[in-house]
Amino acid sequence: MKIMIMFDPGKVGEAITSNVILEKKVPFNILTAKIDKKGGEMLIEAPDDKAFELIEAFKEKGVRVETRKFVEILPHKCINCGQCFSICPVDAIKYDEDYSITLKQEDCIGCLQCVDSCPLEAIVKAS
Numbered sequence: 001m002k003i004m005i006m007f008d009p010g011k012v013g014e015a016i017t018s019n020v021i022l023e024k025k026v027p028f029n030i031l032t033a034k035i036d037k038k039g040g041e042m043l044i045e046a047p048d049d050k051a052f053e054l055i056e057a058f059k060e061k062g063v064r065v066e067t068r069k070f071v072e073i074l075p076h077k078c079i080n081c082g083q084c085f086s087i088c089p090v091d092a093i094k095y096d097e098d099y100s101i102t103l104k105q106e107d108c109i110g111c112l113q114c115v116d117s118c119p120l121e122a123i124v125k126a127s
Contacts, residue, residue, distance in 0.1 A: 001051040004110070005042045006064040007035055016061045017042070024057050026050045031109045043110055069126045070110035073103050077122035084114035084123055 007016070012035060021027070028046040035042060046054050051067070058065045073084075080101045085093045092107035093114060103123075114123045 001046055001048050001067060002031070002106070002109070003044050003046055003051060003055060003058075004066045004068065005044065005058055006066070007039050007041070008063070009037060009039045011061075011063055012037055012039060014061070016058065016063060020054065020057045020061065024050070024053055026054055028054065032111065069105045070108050071103065071112065071115055071123050072126045073101060074122045074124060077120050079120060079122070081119065083117045083119060087113045087117045089113065 005017075017030075026046065028044045028050075031043045031045055033042040034040050044054075055065050055067070078101055080095075080099060082095070082101070085095060085101060089111060090107055090109050092104050092109070094102050094104060096102050112125060115125055
């Protein structure tokens with residue numbers, strides 16, 4: 001499961017991530033992290049059977065946590081040009097057998113490069 005962890009400026013200097021790993025003894029992958037003194041976000045991928053435990057541990061440390069989908073394709077706008085396919089760093093966007101673009105949500109890391117690259121704004125940040 002992918003989990004977005006959002007740090008407020010006051011939490012950036014704390015060793016929250018390492019403390020959660022040490023306390024829960026649950027390894028997870030950090031897919032992206034953009035954190036500075038103003039705050040930031042970290043996207044992790046956790047084992048499904050331990051995700052709730054990690055979510056609660058991070059919340060207890062005072063950070064905001066979300067599980068969500070990051071982008072969605074608007075099929076009525078998409079012309080299957082492939083711009084998003086060519087730029088996706090994790091191959092979450094694929095061509096189907098009929099050459100239509102599809103998004104594999106579970107592989108998306110939320111980098112939003114596809115949103116920026118789409119010439120018709122057919123890919124949007126999910127709400």
